[in-house]
Amino acid sequence: MATLFRRRRATATQTERVRERRHEGFLRHANFRWAKVSGGLCLLVILSYALIDVSPRPNGGSWYGYTLGTIGALLILWLTALGYRKRRMTSDFWSLKAWTSAHVYLGLSLIVIATWHTGFQLGWNVHTLAWALMMLVILSGLYGVAVYALLPQALSNNRDQMTQMQMLEAIRAFDRQLHAAAQPLPPGEAAPVLASLEQDPFAGGIRARLTGRYPNRATAAARAALTEAVGGDAEARAKVVALLTQKEAALARLREHLRLRALLEIWLYVHVPLTFALIAALSAHIISVFFYW
Amino acid sequence: MSDPVRVAIIGSGPAGLSAAARAAQLGLSHVLLEKTDHLSDTIFKYQKGKHVMATPNRLDLRSDCRFDEGAREAILAIWDEDAAANKVNVVYHAEVVEVTGEKGAFQIKTAKGDVIAAEAIVLAIGTQGNPNRLRCPGNDLPHIIYQVDDPEDFKDRHITVVGSGDAGIENALGVAEDALENRVTILNRSKDFARAKAKNVSDLMEAEENGAISIRTETQPKLVEAGWLTLETPTGDEKIQCDLIVARLGSVAPRAFVESMGIEFTGPDREAFPKLSPTFETSVPGIYVIGALAGYPLIKHCMNQGYDVVEFINGNTALTPADEKDLAAIFAGLPERKSVSEWLDFLRTRVRIFADVSPLQMREFMLDSKVAFFPEGEVVFEKDEPGSSLFAIAEGHALVEVSPGVTVPIEQGSIFGEVGLISGRKRGATIRAGEDSIFVEVSRTAALKLMAAVPGAKRVIERISLERQLLQIFKGGLTAEDLAPVVDGAEVIRVPAGKAVLEEGDEGDDVFVIRSGSMVVEKNIGGKPIFLRYLPAGSYFGEMAVLSGAPRNATVKAAVGSEVIKLTGAGFKAMLAARPQVREATETAVAERAAMNSFIESRKATYSSAVDLYSDTASFIMKEGLGEATDALLIDENLCVGCDNCEKACADSHEGLSRLDREAGKTFAHLHVPTSCRHCEHPHCMADCPPNVIHRGPDGEVFMEEGCIGCGNCMRNCPYGVIRMEAAPPPKPGLLSWLLLGRGPGPGEPSPKWTKANMPEGKKPKKIAVKCDMCKGLAGGPACVRACPTGAAIRVSPEEFLSIARLEEDAG
Structure with a gap:
């Protein structure tokens, strides 16, 4: 006899599979599983290269070279798929962290696979272009791994529980207060304050964004000017100076935040386009080698 | 004084209007008393264009007035039509101040001094109460409002908020939003905002510092004129520009008024309702209570009760309530054939916790419950399953598996599952049917209602649960007698x-x-x-x-x-x-x-440092309220690169809205508690959900099923701010078409601008509550964790996270 109850799922559930009790970064994922796989693969390539006697000499065109080349090319395509995996929110079980971990370590193994594939025959041709592009992609990726390991802490410390929106809002709030507080100041003193209010805190382009050094220093200038000023309404001026100091700190925090975020993202603008250039060069390389047959 | 009417109905909301329409149809002499100049004030005060829902869907509407989900305006217009078509005798501006007399000869006195004689009274006054009004001259001007439904209705105005409680402060902050360009002043009669929550007060002070609001303490309104308001300040009178006054001076709850008629309530606490018979009659013969005041906040219930109560008053005792067929469906699967009332009696006499329950309450509880037949040996639930419902044994007995192969019986009339009900924790043991049995499963909400309304039931449940809890903790052949x-x-x-x-x-x-x-x-x-x-x-x-x-x-x-x-x-x-x-x-x-x-x-x-860090981290986690969490998102900011892929994954796994805010929230020693649902043991959001659509699912997730009416109670009740009121954006083009062709807004929650531009013409989606459901129903589990590229995001319960293993690892 069936029951009216829809039976609850019997035991522990699917979510247990992604359940981790502690934070474990992508580099350490599953006790360095992909580092081991990748290391083993490299070792295998190096050993077999030494042991297998390919005549007349090791070359991309030998059966051994073709094997490594095929592995390398497929690996490159699979590594590229991370960009798709990351954005494709299917409902089945997968862990992007595991993918990242594999991406990093298998990507590094390409250094060995592809270089040994060449048989160390490099020259000024489309084949070596593909190899060089690949090395550049890997190099930019290494930069990415480095900043992912080093910068998150600094990002967290700098933002001190504030969100980016709150940082922007804080600067706007200081501007509003400055506007009110600067009313009693004489025109000569109000002008630098006004300049600070009117400054675009983000002017300076990509260079400023990455270095954190911005050309527009109206707030600092205003603070300097007002600190030195004498006479007039000293109390009102002190209030404005205090506000300018606070605004400077808020600006510095926001700029540092943007700088760190930029450093964490900038490499992708190299890594991804170079990957597509690599795939193009790789295609040219593969098509052209068929003419050697 | 005129001839007594057969029935006087107080309050013209859905319940009162429906009652009056039925009375008119039956040809009963009647009067519908409404204190304002329009019908159904509560719904009238909804914001413009608000979409009103018609839940529960399964319930049929039985009324002489029409009702279906739709815009506020459409519904009000239909009711006006129906009131006229049914020839309902409405008296506006009739605020009832006193009721005297007894069944057959009541006298109803209104604020204007009129006295209406009635044989029976139907109270359908809802639970809103009357807002306290401004007392200064000019207090009858139309630009004084007593609630703000949508701050965005007010732009570029001089607004004065009177009142220093939470409602006043929240309204002031709402209309003071930058984009609205209002000039907002808030008046406080005393020096400080002692009655308001600390958070509201600090927000208000910040808003003043930013120049968004001007706060006037020890100040009160003295004279209201069109466009101007004269204030009485400590330094003399002052006239300020003001084209809108929001008065939030509290309200008088209707309970005192109801009690003044001699009507008894079920208990002293705020959740108590008037004691009612199956025909909605109160402890005062001849006075009936229906609608929200009777504990039924949904419009359809209210309208059905209006119909039913007048039928009862008219002597139609054979009428079965509109929920009869729903109850019949609940009993339909049982092996024996009995009528609904026979089944209800069967349960009431068999089960101890139902012994003191009135027939009307019994119907209500059964609607939120299930009854099922279990053949011998069938599993009811297994150990470690989440679940918070309560089971009662109507026939047969249940077997608790205390350890593999060892079972303890629970006899007929008793209950099980009460640990989950009270503590919100997972089931402690597997339970099977000991013989062919009939069990009743009462949902947590209904069980809590039962405990609040029926003290006898509460005592039985508490006693049994304590015994069981002790038996479970101190095993070793302990019996209930030992524990006495x-x-x-x-x-x-x-x-x-x-x-x-x-x-x-x-x-x-x-x-x-x-x-x-x-x-x-x-x-x-x-x-x-x-x-x-x-x-x-x-x-x-x-x-x-x-x-x-x-x-x-x-x-x-x-x-x-x-x-x-x-x-x-x-x-x-x-x-x-x-x-x-x-x-x-x-x-x-x-x-x-x-x-x-x-x-x-x-x-x-x-x-020392490792232990200190462990200890401080634990204190931080507790301070963030994770002590009541069952499953919370924790981000390690040593790993988080700020890519927000968790938020994007969340939005793309649901209907385009993210249920978490990664960046917001507190951080300690790089451990970040983002704004996201913790699936509390006793979810605050569940406390007051009129359509009762928030539940705990089989994986322990607290989720919302369809049927949200957009009231926002859950959002306000959540102390962690993790529920949003938001309308779903239109569907966007697929991922490949974005990657290859650049079509659509890309992964994640689309910007409001894109949503606005791509919303199909004429479609104004309604804002409903949006909260984390732990990716219920997705085989892969929570998307936020799956989509984190660096391993910064994990979901854990506090006891998992603060395990001793953590300390052992940290201390090496």
Whole structure:
């Protein structure tokens, strides 16, 4: 006899599979599983290269070279798929962290696979272009791994529980207060304050964004000017100076935040386009080698 | 005074209007008294264009007035039409101030001094109460409003908010949003905002510093004129520009008025309702209560009751309520054939907790319950399943599997599943049907309602649950009889968050069992309180002192508001003495705890910083309210690169809206608690959901099913701000078409601009509550965790996260 109850799922559930009790970064994922796989693969390539006697000499065109080349090319395509995996929110079980971990370590193994594939025959041709592009992609990726390991802490410390929106809002709030507080100041003193209010805190382009050094220093200038000023309404001026100091700190925090975020993202603008250039060069390389047959 | 009418209906909302329409159709002399100049004031006050829902869908509408989901305006217009078509006798501006007399000869006095005679009265006044009005001259001008539905209705105006409570402050902050360009002033009669929440006060002060709001203390309105307001300030009168006054001066709840007629309530607390018979008659014969005041906040219920109550008054006792067929469906699967009322009687006489329940309450509870036949041996639920419903045994008996192969019976009339109900924790044991049985499953909401409304039921449930909890904790052949002396002397104590139940060094030998909430155990080591352990509901503490006779060796305090059961040391000792096996088991547990304490103490000596970090992290987690969490998102900011892929994954796994805000929230030692649902043991959001669509699912997730009416109660009740009121964006082009062709807004929640531009013409989606459902129904589990590229995001329960293993690893 069936029951009216829809039976609850019997035991522990699917979510247990992604359940981790502690934070474990992508580099350490599953006790360095992909580092081991990748290391083993490299070792295998190096050993077999030494042991297998390919005549007349090791070359991309030998059966051994073709094997490594095929592995390398497929690996490159699979590594590229991370960009798709990351954005494709299917409902089945997968862990992007595991993918990242594999991406990093298998990507590094390409250094060995592809270089040994060449048989160390490099020259000024489309084949070596593909190899060089690949090395550049890997190099930019290494930069990415480095900043992912080093910068998150600094990002967290700098933002001190504030969100980016709150940082922007804080600067706007200081501007509003400055506007009110600067009313009693004489025109000569109000002008630098006004300049600070009117400054675009983000002017300076990509260079400023990455270095954190911005050309527009109206707030600092205003603070300097007002600190030195004498006479007039000293109390009102002190209030404005205090506000300018606070605004400077808020600006510095926001700029540092943007700088760190930029450093964490900038490499992708190299890594991804170079990957597509690599795939193009790789295609040219593969098509052209068929003419050697 | 005119001839008495057969029935006077007070309040012209859905319930009152429906009642009046039925009276008119039956040809009964009647009058519908409405205090304002329009019908249905509560719905009239909804914001413009608000979409009104018609839940529950399964319930048929039985009324002479029409109702279907739609815009506020359409619904009000239809009711006006229906009132006219049914020739309802409405009297506007008739605020009832006093009711005297008795059945057959009531006198109803209105604020204007009119007296209406009536044989019977139907009270359908809702629960809103009357807002207190401004008392100064000019208080009848139309630009004074008593609530703000949507701050965006007001742009570029001079607005004065009168009132210093939370409602006033929240309204002031709402209309003071930058983009609205209002000039907002808030008036406070006294010097400070003592009545408001600290958070609101600090927000208000910040808004003043930013120049968004001007606060005037010790100031009150003196004269209202069109466009201007004269203030009485400590330094004399002052006239300010003002083209809108928002008066939030509190309101008078209707209970006092209802009680003044002699009507009794079920209890003293705020949730109590008037005592009612199956025909909605109160303890005063001839006065009937229906609608929200009777405890039915949904429009359809209200309208059906209006119809029914007038039929009852007219002597139609054979009428079965509109929910009859729903109840019939609930009983349909049972092997025996009985009518609905026979089944209800069967349950009421068989089950102990239903003994004191009135027939009307019984119908209501059964609608939120299920009844099923279980053949012998069938599993009802398994150990460690989440679940918070309560089961009652109407026929047969149940078997509890206390350990593999060992079962204990629960007899007919008793209950099981009460641990989940009270503590919100997972099921403690597997339960099977001991013979062919009939079990009733009462949802948590209905069970809590039952406990609040029927003291007898509450006593039975509490007694049984305490016995069971103790049996489960102290195994070893203990029986309910052994426990009697302990249970008789037991006392339930409420402990506010942060308060200590035991202090280290105190004398005392009471033993405590955590009934709900959670506790943290701390010990003073080297002048600093060090976190030793997190105790979830269902654990016990204080037993060390009983066994050793020594003073308390650690402090135990509540991580969140909790309830503990105090057992006297003497009773506990007597129990241990009677059962040597139990004593042995308890001693083993004590030894384990003591070993862990000394482990932490020894680490403190050698790895002081690791222990301090562990302890401080635990305190931080508790301070963030995770003590009541069952599953929370925690981000390690040593790993988080700020890519927001978690938020994008969340939006793309649902209907385009993210349920988490990664960046917001507190951080300690790079451990970040983002704004996202923690799936509390006792979810605050569930507390007041009119359509009752928030539930706990099989994986422990607190989720919302369809049918949200967009009232926003859950959002306001959530102390962690994790529920949004938002309308789903239109569907966007697929991922490949974005990647290759650049079509659509890309992964994640689309910008409001894109949503606005791509919303199909004429479609104004309604804003409903949006909250994390832990990716319920997705085979892969929570998308936020799956989509984190660096491993920064994990979902854990506090006891998993604060395990001793963590400390062991950290301390090396």
